[in-house]
Amino acid sequence: MPATLIDGKLLSSVLRDELRERIERVADHGYKPGLVVILVGADPASSVYVKNKIKACEDVGIYSVFEHLPATASEEELLDVIQAYNDDDSIQGILVQLPLPAHLDAHKVIEAIAAEKDVDGFHLSSVGALVTGKPLFRPCTPYGVMKMLEAHEIPLRGAHAVVVGASNIVGKPMAMLLLQAGATVTICNSKTKDLAHHTKQADILIAAVGKPNMITSSMVKPGAVVIDVGINRLPDGKLVGDVDFNSVKYVAGYLTPVPGGVGPMTITMLLTNTVEAAERACATQLASLN
Numbered sequence: 001m002p003a004t005l006i007d008g009k010l011l012s013s014v015l016r017d018e019l020r021e022r023i024e025r026v027a028d029h030g031y032k033p034g035l036v037v038i039l040v041g042a043d044p045a046s047s048v049y050v051k052n053k054i055k056a057c058e059d060v061g062i063y064s065v066f067e068h069l070p071a072t073a074s075e076e077e078l079l080d081v082i083q084a085y086n087d088d089d090s091i092q093g094i095l096v097q098l099p100l101p102a103h104l105d106a107h108k109v110i111e112a113i114a115a116e117k118d119v120d121g122f123h124l125s126s127v128g129a130l131v132t133g134k135p136l137f138r139p140c141t142p143y144g145v146m147k148m149l150e151a152h153e154i155p156l157r158g159a160h161a162v163v164v165g166a167s168n169i170v171g172k173p174m175a176m177l178l179l180q181a182g183a184t185v186t187i188c189n190s191k192t193k194d195l196a197h198h199t200k201q202a203d204i205l206i207a208a209v210g211k212p213n214m215i216t217s218s219m220v221k222p223g224a225v226v227i228d229v230g231i232n233r234l235p236d237g238k239l240v241g242d243v244d245f246n247s248v249k250y251v252a253g254y255l256t257p258v259p260g261g262v263g264p265m266t267i268t269m270l271l272t273n274t275v276e277a278a279e280r281a282c283a284t285q286l287a288s289l290n
């Protein structure tokens with residue numbers, strides 16, 4: 001029997017309905033969640049993602065601002081823009097679209113974002129809070145994956161999770177969330193010897209490498225939960241993940257599609273973090289009134 005599909009679009013629509021209710025509740029206190037998306041330059045893929053994020057905000061009733069800087073913008077200009085939004089009470093979330101042009105220091109730029117507005121979860125405060133077990137903001141992609149596992153009641157305690165890819169934005173925080181949920185976690189990287197040996201042990205396999213179709217059916221334990229975080233655009237324009245979907249679907253127990261899997265969930269968790277930020281700002285103000 002082919003794998004059960006984990007539909008990120010469907011789950012997103014359920015979660016977005018819940019967000020609309022939370023947004024109405026903060027609206028009752030005179031608050032409207034606001035997100036600014038900052039894009040430097042005009043990379044076509046980034047431009048599409050940014051547009052999708054703005055559209056998603058409109059869809060649930062989050063106020064959004066698109067701040068577009070030229071590719072030649074200086075670090076100082078970008079830091080000034082971030083500072084202005086740090087000080088802007090109509091904005092609770094600040095996202096700087098990555099990757100940045102090479103002349104800008106992404107680390108320095110991310111650190112300039114006020115920690116309480118870091119809805120991407122990339123700031124050192126967010127990373128430290130996550131690792132020590134009191135998350136401030138969870139990075140959107142791993143957070144979305146956790147929601148997908150939860151929605152399908154996939155047991156995590158004592159499960160063996162194998163994360164392929166060790167990036168700061170996906171692999172590392174993904175491993176941390178799975179660990180905190182009680183899984184035994186293996187993290188593989190590009191230097192891992194005999195990758196298939198590790199992936200075949202996985203009850204839950206997370207593919208986050210950025211190589212089209214690299215996880216093949218012989219690398220998957222029968223019945224495993226396979227989460228495809230990859231988004232690779234082929235020369236013919238087709239979008240594929242890191243998992244060879246057509247062969248793995250006959251081996252896996254659960255599988256996420258690309259498109260329509262982790263991608264839409266990433267955006268939904270960005271919206272969730274923005275609403276969360278607005279609820280905290282609202283609670284802080286209510287407390288100061290008492």
Ligand SMILES: Nc1nc(=O)c2c([nH]1)NC[C@@H]1CN(c3ccc(C(=O)N[C@@H](CCC(=O)O)C(=O)O)cc3)C=[N+]21
Pocket residue numbers: 048049052095096097098099120140231239258259260261262263264266267
């Ligand atoms: N500061 C920052 N935060 C990010 O969260 C961030 C970023 N920079 N830089 C780029 C990556 C990539 N990313 C995606 C989100 C959704 C889809 C998505 O919705 N994908 C659709 C398909 C979209 C299409 O057709 O191209 C899907 O998988 O169904 C894809 C990619 C967020 N990123």
